Amino acid sequence: MKALKKLLHARELSSVLFLIALFLVVGLINPSFLNSSNVSACFNTSVVYTLVAVGMAFTLFIGEIDVSVGANLGIVATVVGSMLRDGAPVPTAILVGILIGAAIGLINGWGVAIMHAPSLIYTLGVCGILRGLMYLYTNGAWVENLPKDFKDFSAVTAVGDLTVYYCAAVVLTIVIWILTTKTRHGRYFIAVGDNANGAQLVGIPATRVKVIAYVICGVLSAVAGIIFTSRIGFVTADSGDGYEMKAIAACVLGGISLVGGVGSVIGAAVGAVIMASISYLLVFMGFSSNYDNAITGIILIVIVVVDALIQHRSVVKNYHARLLARVSPDQAVAGATEKGVE
């Protein structure tokens, strides 16, 4: 009972319902959509978005942002791809990729948490540098001729039509969700974003928490980059472009507030599925995928505006409530006033 009530209050739930409704509506318009392979395809295509969005969620939890995730993904994909092409063993390549991601996260965390640079502009700059480095590394050429096994693994399914990658991403997301909601230290991310001042009072090391959030974000983007390479099978010079936007949109769709302190990685994952599905679904609804960006933009704006208005109202309401509570209801005091003032 309690669990049910909790579930009903969760912001993620509305995202899940939205996703289900989306599928049903599409199914009504075009019944041929509603089969396992189509629905699974929506999930499977979302795997890269899911990982990036979950990483992004950490930076949003603490009230910051990281727009370098797309470039991070791209550079990791490039490096891992070229290593594999040149015959490096898969574990080595993966390890290198993850280390690169962690390093990028550390650089971002250093700038934002320790040097206090505004996160959006700082990570925008880092994004530019990474993009340039990526060109420098590849000379603008595509990374192709990847080992067949590596590419084929992306099609291996685990549960029904769901790929191993997606299932692994789901498991990872759930593990992270448990860690961030059920453990003592895991909650610190949300706490720092929710009320940094209050976090201080209960003894939470805010700077360290912020740096760790960026490192997690960097690592997850790197993992996304590796899976991206495997799924696509080649790496173009602009790989990962725009993923930061999609990831932010996914997080917002999943109920994560951009002012920090609200939301969960489950929400980010669900939002990622919605984001990834939109272009796929449009096709089934008879629209061209040209509507993709416009619809994404509208959804994003509507959600943040409604959210902001609700938040604003509750803040004002609380402020007024506490002011009203201060006024003495005692009419005798008012009576004294009249006596005092002629």
Add this chain to the structure above:
Amino acid sequence: MAANSKTPAASKEAAPKKKGLTFLKSGQASWNLMLVALFVLEFVIFGAANPKFLKPQLLLTSIDDSMSVMIISLFVTFVMITGGIDIQVASLVGLTSIIIGVTWQDFGFSILQSCLLAIVVAAACGALSGFFIAYCGVQAMVVTLGGSFLYSGIALLVSTLSSTASYQGIGNFPDEFKVIGQYKIGGVIPLQIVIYIVLLVIAFILLHKTKYGRKIFLCGVNPSAAEFSGINSRRVIMSTYILSGIAAAIAGIILTSYLGTAKSDLGSDLTMDIVTAVVLGGTLSTGGKGSVFGTALSSLVIALLRFGLPLCFKIGTQYLDIPVGILLVAIIVGRSVASHQSVGTTVKSLFFRKDAQKA
């Protein structure tokens, strides 16, 4: 956190700082001087490396290539002075371009009507985002991010209304339109530059010589204090997004004319250059400080960088994001360091400093 960086009390007793960094946050004049020095340095280095760089003809062309960034950054400066940011302008360039192309080619508008419509649409897009930011209190970053999706998406949809496939671009514009981007006065000075100078003067007067400009600064430093002074800070903030939208439209018109084709994704990669130009120009990302002149200088510095590096050092244009990115990161970190008393300041002292001063 954003809210915190606005705390006006942040550095009341700004104790003596490391000398080397003070220039990062002090006077606009000395900052502009530094930009001029940077500018001259570029000339010296690039000129020495490749004398071709110094040819006026080539130089002026290089400026043409960066015209969009130069124009838009002038008015994004307004936005950033209010403490906001506008990353949707890049998408408005494409939207403008495709609206001109489609309405002119397929709807039978005159080219003038098309351009006017494009400007009105871009202004409306800016107004919509500005409204959400100023009146609904949503962070500028998110709204303009959503805006960049929405407006580039609309641009794509508009392009499907055309009989021409979107990847081809709409061309064959009348000569009187091509003049805007391609005509050179006396065969030397591009008309674009004249338009830019006019816009520069307008922006300068608006920001530094009018009451409206003053209100922009005040709203950027402390919107609450501005409201207590009877300034309608919401309206002021919203208006800056309209201006940046119009600037994007003008840039879109010039770019379309210059290239001779209208495409929906024109200008989509300009965001970082615009933000860098504004920040490098001395505008505080937290708002309240900035100058049109600084932005103009820094956008020139970036334009020369993007022109000179490939020409003189054979560096591929794709790598140019590295120096621009480094420039942005270095400036933004340098500024934060300069405005914090000690680098290792813990969050704790950040938070309670305000109380400390009140007590």
Add this chain to the structure above:
Amino acid sequence: MADTNEGVSSYEIKDALLSVRNICKAFGSNSVLKGVSLDLMPGEAIALVGGNGAGKSTLMKIIMGIYTQDCGDIYIEGRKIEHNSTREALSNSTYMVPQEPMLFPNMTVRENVEIGFAEKPSELDHRLEQVMTEIGWHFDLERKASTLSIAEQGMVEILRGIMRRSKVLILDEPTSALAFDEVKSLFKVIESLKAKGIGIIYITHRLTEVFDIADRVSVMCDGIIAMQGKVSEFTRDDLIRGLLPPDTKKREAKSAPRPVSEIDYNAQPVLELQDFTGYGFSHVNLKIYPGEMVGLAGVVGAGRTEMATTIFGRDKVLGGKVLLDGKDITGESTRQVIEEGINYVSEDRFANGIFRIRDVAENTTAAILNGKRLGSFFLNRAEEDKISQSYVDNFHTKVTGLDQEVGSLSGGNQQKIIIARAFASEPRLVILDEPTRGIDAAARGDVYAVLQELRKTGVSILLISSDMEEVVELADRAVTMFQGRINHEFKKGEITQDNLMAASFGVYHEKAGVKVAS
């Protein structure tokens, strides 16, 4: 009645839960604590009372490790605390329930209470249930903190404190937002905590509560403990006396003979409030006459600032009227109110006053950008400089030039510029909210001189101040606000610090007043 300092020495450090010795703290040149000693024994509640700026909050923040003291020692259960930090304080079982609750608004009650503990969640849940049963509070633990009333938020904070097995619990004005029955239930909890040997420091503005809940009372004034002792040995009047600065008499004598300008009380009032009601204040009736300076005294949270800002168009009017020269201006926007002729100088100079990184001239003229005086579209810099310079000269503001950033000025000079901004709009009435808070004595004198000067121009002034001495010195008439209502009015001759203080704390007796021993 207890002697001022003897109480301290009769307790031994080793017996005390918490004892602080000779704590000093200065912020810049502003000395806030001047050697404060305090002991808290197990199972007792000490009430800490004092006016605004007496140093109570600073002392508590030092105990919590948020600030570090300049000198003096803190002992917990006889052990000296070496490195004063928040984590240290928490691990030493000290917990402060701040005046403004510091909950995580987006977390549930359970998460809020349980965050930061090393125990297993199941154990915590169990213990939380136990604690709640014990003290008889029952929360829906899954509610979001942002949906809680302020009273409930305060209670959650107290729960946090108990859950931390705090031996020392600091409550900073816990009842300021509580309703009557909630106060009762809080007091019950405090009693039960005391019975368990927990020591409580109870900061309050409500003197009646001192007698209801505390065992001992310490009165802080101007950075020292003016008196302390058993509650049973005090009367309300004793407390009032302790709240006043020690050299009150001397200063009053000094400021007594001031030429009172003639005020025509038969003229039409400049400002008239009729049953004016809004958030934080209720049914306020007040008239201010031409050229008059009216003092509005009260404690923080009495509703004075809210009343002023509501007149100024910053918040919604709930009832009543505001008349300026007989014209109804109720509910107009800030811009209109300024144009009608009222200006307001905020108590929070940093949040609502200065434009820190803009220069003197820009700050001075901010409120007249809407009119035509600085041009209709283009900004008339010459006029702006003229106006700014005239105020700099008249107010003797120390600036290096009109282009100096105000953030680099001292507090007093910043304040002069904000006051200049208000007067530059050529108002009929200026509301000054705590105009001398946080500025040093010399600058305070300057500001007073400026105000006296301005009154000669015929402007009326409503002076909101928690500094009673200031009201005594400046006001022609004074009113006090208590819990959102104006509860007393004092004519020039009746304005004394004792009267104001008593009325501000809601304990003024109409006939007797409070007499200071001569």
